[in-house]
Amino acid sequence: MKNDIKIGVYVCNCGSNIAGSLDTAAVTEYAQTLDGVTIARNYVFMCSDPGQELIRNDIRELGLNRVVVAACSPIMHEATFRRVVGEAGINPYLLEIANIREHCSWITEDKGEATAKAKALIAAAVSRVRHHQPLETRKVAINPKTLVVGGGIAGIQAALEIADSGHRVYLVEKTPSIGGRMIQLDKTFPTLDCSACILTPKMTQVGSHPFIELLSYSEVAEVSGYFGNFKVKVRQKARYVDAEKCNGCGLCQEKCPIKTPSEFEAGMGPRKAIYTPFAQAVPNTPVIDTEHCTYFLKGKCRLCEQVCPRQAIAFDQEDEITEIEVGSIILATGYEVFDPSPISLYGYGQLDNVITSLEFERLVNSAGPTGGEIKLKDGSAPQSVAIVHCVGSRDQNYHEYCSRVCCMYALKYAHLIKEKLSADVYEYYIDMRCFGKGYEEFYKRLSDEGVSFIRGKVGRVTDEAESPEEKGKLVVVAEDTLIGAMTRVPVDMVILCTALEPSPDAEETARRFNISRSADGFFLEKHPKLDPVATTTDGVFIAGCAQGPKDIPDTVAQASAAAARVLALISRGEVEVEAMTACVNEDLCCGCRTCAALCPYSAITFDAEKGVSNVNDVLCKGCGTCVAACPSGAISARHFTNEQIMAEIEGLLR
Amino acid sequence: MSFEPRIVAFLCNWCSYRGADLAGTSRIKSAASVKPIRVMCSGRVEPTMVLKALQEGADGVLVLGCHPGDCHYHSGNYKTRRRLLMLGNMLEQLGIEKERVRLEWVSASEGSRFAQVVNEMAEQIKELGPLALNASS
Numbered sequence: 001m002k003n004d005i006k007i008g009v010y011v012c013n014c015g016s017n018i019a020g021s022l023d024t025a026a027v028t029e030y031a032q033t034l035d036g037v038t039i040a041r042n043y044v045f046m047c048s049d050p051g052q053e054l055i056r057n058d059i060r061e062l063g064l065n066r067v068v069v070a071a072c073s074p075i076m077h078e079a080t081f082r083r084v085v086g087e088a089g090i091n092p093y094l095l096e097i098a099n100i101r102e103h104c105s106w107i108t109e110d111k112g113e114a115t116a117k118a119k120a121l122i123a124a125a126v127s128r129v130r131h132h133q134p135l136e137t138r139k140v141a142i143n144p145k146t147l148v149v150g151g152g153i154a155g156i157q158a159a160l161e162i163a164d165s166g167h168r169v170y171l172v173e174k175t176p177s178i179g180g181r182m183i184q185l186d187k188t189f190p191t192l193d194c195s196a197c198i199l200t201p202k203m204t205q206v207g208s209h210p211f212i213e214l215l216s217y218s219e220v221a222e223v224s225g226y227f228g229n230f231k232v233k234v235r236q237k238a239r240y241v242d243a244e245k246c247n248g249c250g251l252c253q254e255k256c257p258i259k260t261p262s263e264f265e266a267g268m269g270p271r272k273a274i275y276t277p278f279a280q281a282v283p284n285t286p287v288i289d290t291e292h293c294t295y296f297l298k299g300k301c302r303l304c305e306q307v308c309p310r311q312a313i314a315f316d317q318e319d320e321i322t323e324i325e326v327g328s329i330i331l332a333t334g335y336e337v338f339d340p341s342p343i344s345l346y347g348y349g350q351l352d353n354v355i356t357s358l359e360f361e362r363l364v365n366s367a368g369p370t371g372g373e374i375k376l377k378d379g380s381a382p383q384s385v386a387i388v389h390c391v392g393s394r395d396q397n398y399h400e401y402c403s404r405v406c407c408m409y410a411l412k413y414a415h416l417i418k419e420k421l422s423a424d425v426y427e428y429y430i431d432m433r434c435f436g437k438g439y440e441e442f443y444k445r446l447s448d449e450g451v452s453f454i455r456g457k458v459g460r461v462t463d464e465a466e467s468p469e470e471k472g473k474l475v476v477v478a479e480d481t482l483i484g485a486m487t488r489v490p491v492d493m494v495i496l497c498t499a500l501e502p503s504p505d506a507e508e509t510a511r512r513f514n515i516s517r518s519a520d521g522f523f524l525e526k527h528p529k530l531d532p533v534a535t536t537t538d539g540v541f542i543a544g545c546a547q548g549p550k551d552i553p554d555t556v557a558q559a560s561a562a563a564a565r566v567l568a569l570i571s572r573g574e575v576e577v578e579a580m581t582a583c584v585n586e587d588l589c590c591g592c593r594t595c596a597a598l599c600p601y602s603a604i605t606f607d608a609e610k611g612v613s614n615v616n617d618v619l620c621k622g623c624g625t626c627v628a629a630c631p632s633g634a635i636s637a638r639h640f641t642n643e644q645i646m647a648e649i650e651g652l653l654r
Numbered sequence: 655m656s657f658e659p660r661i662v663a664f665l666c667n668w669c670s671y672r673g674a675d676l677a678g679t680s681r682i683k684s685a686a687s688v689k690p691i692r693v694m695c696s697g698r699v700e701p702t703m704v705l706k707a708l709q710e711g712a713d714g715v716l717v718l719g720c721h722p723g724d725c726h727y728h729s730g731n732y733k734t735r736r737r738l739l740m741l742g743n744m745l746e747q748l749g750i751e752k753e754r755v756r757l758e759w760v761s762a763s764e765g766s767r768f769a770q771v772v773n774e775m776a777e778q779i780k781e782l783g784p785l786a787l788n789a790s791s
Contacts, residue, residue: 073675075671075672099675101678102678103674104686106678106679107683108683108686110686116686117686120689121689121690124689511724516668516669516761516762516763518763519761524763598733600729600730601727623694623726623730624694624697624698625695625698625733627698627700628697628698628700628733628734637698640698642703645703646706648691649706649707649710652662652689652710653660653707653710653712
């Protein structure tokens with residue numbers, strides 16, 4: 001049987017990506033000498049149409065029954081070449097990729113060493129591929145319902161795109177209302193659209209959409225199942241208000257005697273213990289904050305209950321678990337704003353009138369705590385304002401990355417200050433990054449509006465005056481790197497442009513949905529260029545700032561892209577699931593059930609009658625840990641059998 | 655001639671293999687003596703595979719998996735950790751330095767860490783010298 005093995009080896013030059021760092025001709029010549037190899041060829045781009053045709057032709061004309069492609073990573077092109085060999089009539093799994101680019105030509109300094117390593121990798125692949133078995137992929141139907149997690153602009157956009165096509169969406173939002181960060185913003189750069197004006201229509205649409213079930217004040221508690229058929233448990237936190245009865249009149253909030261800082265107002269204004277976060281909240285049903293409510297703390301008050309004209313207050317409400325079934329999931333869980341207090345030299349939390357960007361958004365908003373008047377703590381208007389860029393971003397001590405939106409919102413602040421007051425505005429920047437449509441033009445406009453731009457990172461903000469004119473002021477100390485001199489500028493207000501950072505629960509979320517995070521803590525996309533919305537878990541997509549800092553246009557684009565991916569899956573109706581599952585040889589199984597105890601998916605059941613274990617193909621994800629543990633060698637992992645791996649080791653060390 | 659070690663690295667498909675790919679994409683150079691084998695999960699790596707590699711002439715074996723808590727299959731990396739601990743004891747009984755087999759965590763975003771781990775391993779095996787498996791038997 002083994003004599004019938006006919007292997008074709010295809011060595012790709014990848015232009016100069018591979019051929020520039022190793023001798024592909026010598027590698028091809030070597031491959032030709034390997035046992036079982038019928039033909040070895042070298043071509044400039046194996047993945048191109050002529051390259052693919054080369055392989056298909058050889059399969060047809062030479063009767064090849066195994067193929068090795070020595071090229072880039074299998075993560076990149078395994079699917080391509082599986083399709084190619086399939087088109088020529090052999091089973092797609094009779095292919096092996098030798099990764100001689102990412103794992104060889106690109107990482108090896110010496111050409112001779114790279115050539116030798118490529119030979120070893122190809123020998124390993126050739127040795128392995130002869131043991132490959134044909135496998136059949138199975139198809140399962142996709143549940144056409146979708147879960148969107150996060151009700152900011154990304155989640156709203158994705159939910160609407162999908163729901164508008166007539167497919168059901170469950171939108172889960174952690175806080176009492178959708179709207180996310182965007183609803184807290186005043187204007188949006190560079191067009192100066194009012195953020196709430198462009199977002200609230202979409203929020204209302206979500207609230208009344210026949211195909212969207214909004215689960216606000218809720219969190220995902222558990223995810224199980226698999227691609228196309230996820231089972232999700234959602235915990236709906238008790239609002240202590242009956243949403244069916246409440247008509248949102250607001251009387252309870254008016255009468256509630258307890259005041260506490262409002263999260264929506266970034267702490268700049270108060271809210272009550274029973275509250276809706278803001279006037280246009282969706283849904284418009286208040287919640288009782290049990291940490292501040294007198295009844296929950298001391299057992300008396302219940303004023304809200306007395307004044308409610310519809311008897312909607314329900315102190316006995318409890319958290320509810322809802323189980324939903326969906327085919328795809330979009331994570332749009334957003335970001336957190338960096339807390340600048342650790343940078344003590346900037347004085348946030350110690351000096352009055354040093355505020356964060358989010359605080360300024362609320363301060364300047366006409367629906368905010370000051371009615372849109374830019375005021376200092378003492379109620380007067382500032383005569384001069386310093387805007388400090390890159391607070392927590394582009395900083396080795398905090399976040400190395402650029403938060404991407406700060407330069408632009410800083411320019412927006414300068415404009416809003418100039419529009420409302422006659423104050424002097426100083427922008428302290430490292431580099432101005434105005435990369436989007438109309439952004440550079442906006443920068444130019446602000447330069448013309450008389451804003452002072454100082455190139456330098458602020459070293460310190462202090463209230464220690466060194467001259468009479470600094471008295472009673474905040475002094476911004478920075479090096480102006482364009483003139484190469486230290487500067488001290490006395491101002492009345494300092495705005496810190498704080499970084500966007502991963503949500504505090506990003507780690508937990510990533511684990512719950514089984515996706516990875518990049519080094520900066522944001523969710524990791526499947527491919528940074530070509531697959532920025534998918535993740536390594538099929539059926540789970542990401543959108544918005546959960547994936548990395550981005551502005552509203554990019555967020556909307558990414559959310560729409562994620563929705564498009566989901567809609568494509570829904571319209572296809574079914575997915576191919578992994579053929580690389582484990583299987584039990586009943587003749588060898590001794591029924592010890594070691595495997596069942598190890599399986600993370602409970603995919604192994606015990607057949608008491610036969611005294612053997614069985615693997616459920618649908619639940620098995622092919623990790624192979626049961627295979628590694630089986631004391632009788634009765635379980636094998638399809639496409640990763642012991643035989644195949646051992647042969648690969650032999651080939652590699654040949 | 656100086657000793658050039660031969661090292662086999664088992665890489666899990668989801669974290670370490672992708673971390674190695676990222677090292678490649680970022681052109682971070684590392685020792686060519688370390689040669690990869692892809693498995694779906696580090697939990698698939700059987701101690702016999704490690705022994706097989708040593709028997710076939712490897713001077714060292716590297717097993718790379720996802721960081722604790724980040725395993726694509728929840729807990730495969732914990733299982734391989736336990737298995738390799740046990741294997742370490744056995745290697746000593748066989749007269750093989752247990753430093754020749756090393757388990758490390760490399761995530762998909764840690765291209766530079768991949769190169770660092772590979773280079774460290776190559777250095778370590780160089781210091782230990784060739785594995786005299788056949789000579790001692």
